[in-house]
Amino acid sequence: MSFSEELGRVIGTLWGPAVRVGAALRHARLFHPEGVTYRAEVKEVTTLASLLPLASRLAGPALVRLSTALWRGQREWPDILGLAVRLRSEEAVTEEPAPGDQDLLFATVRSPWTLGLAPLSTDTHDWLENDYYAVSPFQVNGLGRAKLRIVASHADAPGHSRVERLEAALRAGQARFTFEVRPLRGEAAGRWYPLAELRLVAQVELNPVSLRFWPFRNGRGLTPVGFVHALRLPTYRQSQEARTLH
Structure with missing residues (x-):
């Protein structure tokens, strides 16, 4: 483990109790507490x-959760949008x-240094008018260290x-x-290179308490590395342990 990852683990451990308390008080994830879930295909x-x-x-098949980081009740206030994918x-x-x-987790945050400005640059009125970044890199089998993002189709749906708007885009393919x-x-x-298309197929109703994305689930050979991912390890554990029915 690198020095930056050790540092991230330490800071995450220090933040963990506060994250746990916040999740318990919110009766949900501290961040991205509310979302909609879709069955998808990849x-x-x-061409490379x-x-x-x-x-x-x-x-192959996938499960996608689109969420808001801060607000609940479908409020379209300044926020950060998230896109979590489980490749099934x-x-x-x-x-x-x-x-x-x-599991791969993305948000409308280009880097940790732009976190404070991300709510101002995110279009909270349309999930398909934003691009989503994994923020920290991965060690990818057969490729080496790389960054990932998901680029939306930017569909003009009513x-x-x-x-x-998302449901209208879904009906229109x-x-x-x-x-x-x-x-x-x-x-x-x-340079950024296209890899695969992610297509939403149908909305599905799942238990939000039982559905737990874990950044370190790496069954397809993409292993998270770096400071941000190391920081997530203890904070995600604390948040998930504190979550209750809501």
Whole structure:
């Protein structure tokens, strides 16, 4: 473990009790307490032979949760939007992960340094008018260290709320996102490349308490690394342990 990861683990441990108290008081996740869940499909789209093995590992059924970081009650106030993806090894729609599943968490935050400005740059009225970043890098089997993001289709769908617009885009077949990767080393370093298309299929009702995304679930060979991911480990544990029915 690197020095930055050790530091992140220490800071996360110090923050953990406060996160636990906040989650207990909120009777939900401290951040991203409310969201909508969709069954989805992922298919590879890359044209680069070097990225094909990674894109192929992403392909298949998926579960997607779109959420707001701060506000509840579908309020479209300044906020950070989140997009959590579970790449599924099985077609069944369930809260429980299966062996080989991978959880990937994204938000409308480009880097830790832009966290304070992210609510001002996020379009909280439309999930399909934002791009979502994993913020911290991954060690990717067969590729090395890389960053990930999800780029929305930016569909112009009608509706009075973001949920209505998302449902309209879903009916029109336009509720789509693209996984992109930016290698940090090698000949391909420094550019974003499309990997796979993520298409929402249908909204599903799942128990929000039982559905627990875990950033370190790495069944597809994408292992989170770096300061931010290390900080998440103790804070996520504390938050999940404190959550109750809501």
